[in-house]
Amino acid sequence: MNRATRTAGLGGLLGAIALAAFGAQAVEPPLRERAQAFVRPQGIPHPADNAGSGARIELGRTLFFDPRLSASGTVSCGTCHNPAFDWGDGLALGVGHGMKQLERRTPTILNLAWGEAFFWDGRATSLEEQALGPIQAQGEMNMPLEKLVEKLGSIAEYAPLFEAAYPGESISARTVAKALAAFERTVVSGEAPFDRWVEGDEHALDAAALRGFDLFTGKAQCATCHQGWRFTDDSFYDIGIEGNDLGRGALLPDVEVTRHAFKTPTLRNVDRRAPYMHNGSEPDLEAVIALYDRGGRVKRPSLSPEIKPLGLSDDEKHDLLAFLRTLTSSTPPAALPMMPR
């Protein structure tokens, strides 16, 4: 057995002294310097055991939009992760098998190639692992894997697509998952006005949006969690929303901070993806900003210490909103594939 002993470190003591000496407001670096943390990456990362070839991506795209992957034959991955809704469904709560309402909102699948943990509670550690979850879930696509393989095998035009993508591997749950993951990695948000500003275009953001970026990375502390070009740290926080859903706490029941904690969502194309939060409780971005400004609505032991009242003025809330609206790209939605018969 291990023994843990807790102390307040010297660093914390020195930090407290520094704050007392220089005031509570930390001096933030200039906006251009802060922008460097938001530079888009070059290229899409694919794992070594599932390189993203054209054939794999095309097979994955076809499977993603094929409703025959569900028991009812009516629900595809793309039914809920609809590209016309920025890869979500625009609903407060998802709807699954038999039109039954689910317990959480459908998350967008934008930019998951860089993801660390998947689902709202992070229970999958790879896109390949994630892909088979909703297919099998009784409330979602309700399709047992053996039946899935049987069904796909009965559709003649699928066999050559699998052979081209994964030669010699046949149609299996494994190759279905790999193809879906390979396709999903290509779902990347397009260039937004904010990206053009990060690249040096001074006219890409207006004054309100720039003040909003200053708040986002400063006083409002949004970038503590919504960090980097994807605007997420792939981490889990209780942000003080009502409800009994334990979120990540169901996976780590002995770790209090994970109770009611859900993954930080990306903010890419965020103004097109209302309503918000894991349960769709916030109807618009104004409500989201108001929630954070008050430091969450539910104060419980698991509430993240990062969630605290912000003291934003109405003008500051307006500026934050102006900034968030610069994260939306104008990339047209993906074209639908022809279905194998």
Add this chain to the structure above:
Amino acid sequence: MRWFPSLAAAAAVAIGLSAASEPEKPAAAPGSQPAAPVVVSQKNKVFNPELLVIKQGDSVLFRNDDPVTHNVFSRTEGSLFNLKMQQPGQEDVVTFQLPGEVTVRCAIHPSMKLTIQVEEE
């Protein structure tokens, strides 16, 4: 179990904070100098180092050098621990008694990954 107070622990005492649990004092050999715990920093939501090799009975000091809260834990059998919420600047010491590979994570930030190889003494 061995316990060796660190410089940081001494600093904590100096500012009037007491440890959460009373450390067990080692039966140190006369004249021997206790080894300080190996420091693992948490900075920019990353463990530093991310791979650590220690001897059975060695201690590791987990220090939160970030401005955000962390929650370091391990579910490796025989080396279970949960440091709960670690505020910025906070430090915790864990002593590893069993040899083997220990997987350490932050419950809040899954990108933080640390492997500790505990070698037999």
